[in-house]
Amino acid sequence: CKGERGLQSKGIHVHRAVLVACILVVFGSIVQAAPEAPGKRTNLVSGLPYWISFAPDSSYPDAGGELTDGVKGSASLRDPAWQGHLRNQFRVVTFDLGSVKPIDYVTVGVLYDPNAGINLSDYVAVYTSVNGREWSSPRTVRPASLGVPTGVSRQEYPIRSLEPMARYVRVVLSVYIWTFVDEIEVWGEDRAVAVDEPTDLLDMSDPLLGL
Numbered sequence: 001c002k003g004e005r006g007l008q009s010k011g012i013h014v015h016r017a018v019l020v021a022c023i024l025v026v027f028g029s030i031v032q033a034a035p036e037a038p039g040k041r042t043n044l045v046s047g048l049p050y051w052i053s054f055a056p057d058s059s060y061p062d063a064g065g066e067l068t069d070g071v072k073g074s075a076s077l078r079d080p081a082w083q084g085h086l087r088n089q090f091r092v093v094t095f096d097l098g099s100v101k102p103i104d105y106v107t108v109g110v111l112y113d114p115n116a117g118i119n120l121s122d123y124v125a126v127y128t129s130v131n132g133r134e135w136s137s138p139r140t141v142r143p144a145s146l147g148v149p150t151g152v153s154r155q156e157y158p159i160r161s162l163e164p165m166a167r168y169v170r171v172v173l174s175v176y177i178w179t180f181v182d183e184i185e186v187w188g189e190d191r192a193v194a195v196d197e198p199t200d201l202l203d204m205s206d207p208l209l210g211l
Helices: 002-031
Strands: 083-086 090-112 124-129 139-142 152-157 165-174 178-190
Touching: 090 124, 124 152, 139 152, 139 178
Parallel strands: none
Antiparallel strands: 083 178, 090 152, 090 165, 090 178, 124 139, 124 165
């Protein structure tokens, strides 16, 4: 009858309302449980000064801030974007980000020109620190990660799986005969992270700073 159909219709609407409410609750809980999306990645050392353990050779000098000026070198060793380092085993480049920040990965650009004695570094290692005194274990990459270079070319070492937070970043490159470097980039989020410890303990007498 008409009354029964009305009750059935009302019942259907009630069931639909309950179903919609359940869906909203379920999806609402899913949205709330989802992790926060990562922030925009940026090069945290763009334009920053740095310390270097041993100055480049005077024939291929650092004209001032070359490692963070955003200018990447060509395949020519005469390109002024390159600075050239001769022997003495390794170089250490240290950055102060100014505060503790989330970091993701580091890239180091180098030149490969074996006929000119410009070789790939046997290793590139990255250390990080929150306070400037205690450093992480190194994250190291070797030339095999770049594949086999085909002639004179610019190559880029990617160093990943770093500690997630740091104020200080230290890059170590081995030097065999010549090593040419143009840019070092530290990618992460440009926001300060509060920590429950001092972050200004970098030892300025550390010889690796090259002072």
